[in-house]
Amino acid sequence: MSAENTTTAWAGVANGKPLTKMELTLKQWDDDSVNLDVTHCGICGSDVHTLDEGWGPTDFPCVVGHEIAGVVTKVGKNVTNVKVGDRAGVGAQSGACHKCEMCLDGQENVCQGGIVYTYSSKWPSGDKSLGGYADKWRGDYRFVFKIPDNITNEIAATFFCAGITTFAPLSRANIIPGKSVVGIMGIGGLGHFGVQFAKGMGAKVVAISQSERKRDVAKELGCDDYINAQNKEDMEKHDSTLTHILCTGNGPDFQWRTYFALMKPNGHFINVSAPDWDFPGMNAFDLLSKQIHISGSGIGAPKEMEKMLQFAADKNIKPWIQKYKMDDVNQAIKDFRAGKPRFRYVLVN
Ligand SMILES: [Zn+2]
Ligand SMILES: [Zn+2]
Numbered sequence: 001m002s003a004e005n006t007t008t009a010w011a012g013v014a015n016g017k018p019l020t021k022m023e024l025t026l027k028q029w030d031d032d033s034v035n036l037d038v039t040h041c042g043i044c045g046s047d048v049h050t051l052d053e054g055w056g057p058t059d060f061p062c063v064v065g066h067e068i069a070g071v072v073t074k075v076g077k078n079v080t081n082v083k084v085g086d087r088a089g090v091g092a093q094s095g096a097c098h099k100c101e102m103c104l105d106g107q108e109n110v111c112q113g114g115i116v117y118t119y120s121s122k123w124p125s126g127d128k129s130l131g132g133y134a135d136k137w138r139g140d141y142r143f144v145f146k147i148p149d150n151i152t153n154e155i156a157a158t159f160f161c162a163g164i165t166t167f168a169p170l171s172r173a174n175i176i177p178g179k180s181v182v183g184i185m186g187i188g189g190l191g192h193f194g195v196q197f198a199k200g201m202g203a204k205v206v207a208i209s210q211s212e213r214k215r216d217v218a219k220e221l222g223c224d225d226y227i228n229a230q231n232k233e234d235m236e237k238h239d240s241t242l243t244h245i246l247c248t249g250n251g252p253d254f255q256w257r258t259y260f261a262l263m264k265p266n267g268h269f270i271n272v273s274a275p276d277w278d279f280p281g282m283n284a285f286d287l288l289s290k291q292i293h294i295s296g297s298g299i300g301a302p303k304e305m306e307k308m309l310q311f312a313a314d315k316n317i318k319p320w321i322q323k324y325k326m327d328d329v330n331q332a333i334k335d336f337r338a339g340k341p342r343f344r345y346v347l348v349n
Helices: 045-051 153-160 162-172 189-200 215-221 232-237 256-262 284-288 302-315 326-337
Strands: 006-011 020-025 033-043 068-075 087-090 093-095 136-140 144-146 181-185 204-209 225-228 242-247 263-271 293-296 321-325 344-348
Touching: 006 136, 006 326, 033 087, 033 153, 033 326, 045 326, 068 136, 068 153, 087 153, 093 136, 144 302, 153 162, 153 189, 153 302, 153 321, 153 344, 162 189, 162 242, 162 302, 181 189, 181 256, 189 204, 189 215, 189 242, 189 302, 204 215, 215 225, 225 232, 232 256, 242 256, 256 263, 256 284, 321 326, 326 344
Parallel strands: 181 204, 181 242, 204 225, 242 263, 263 293, 321 344
Antiparallel strands: 006 020, 033 068, 033 136, 033 344, 068 087, 087 144
């Protein structure tokens, strides 16, 4: 284990190069700081995308990983929500300004004064933020969340990005038990959480995919029905039936019209996917004739994180995970790239 102010991390060193184990210095300690011994870290598509510089240049060395679960080892004077020995986790956001209108309203995930992301970002001190492919993490207590007693760390880890990304928008979407019909586009790491949360909220849930490949697994996850968007019969059967679509993934050939056709009037199309290409244009009549609402959502606010963890604990929501040793991270990433996760990989220290 590394010394007090350093972490032993698996860092990206250059685009296309394997991750390399190295010692890096943690951010400066302050009264808001929490130290975690990382026990688990999920692998998110964002990690791989950042290492590949898919959204823009990456400042290497870069320690990715923002589905962190661990044990608190030290807390600063201002820390009120966790204590030494608590099991706790961290998601994609590690800091905010705490002064802007959004922060003051408890929507720190859309802070306008300076978000610190868990990696590929800088603290106000100028220190680089370092993610969870490491033995230690240090950051702001306001983005550290206690893990409920009935959720283990290995299960908890992936809630902190994939979980909150799908839970937060669904929890804001006025889902009515027994009445709402939620389509989940993309049955993968995010989508498999979306299915479980929407079911937990009492909706009827329909998986939407582009082939027959996920039909069986969608059923296993608890979906009530399945739409292969390439299948005319499926599209006709579900025409104008969905109150919500949660888009967790789509392809560059994505067409709005296909999905608007599935929606009931006044339906909500909620996008949480983050592709590196632009969405196509849409026909204005397709949008207005059904009074479709389109919205986006990114991660979630701290209060939503707490709500999600409680919801998951109460409803026994469980991600499907496969574990890799932290030291096997390069193999895990290789398998991730090959599209093998069913549905989330978790690195274990
Ligand atoms: Zn993520
Ligand atoms: Zn702010």
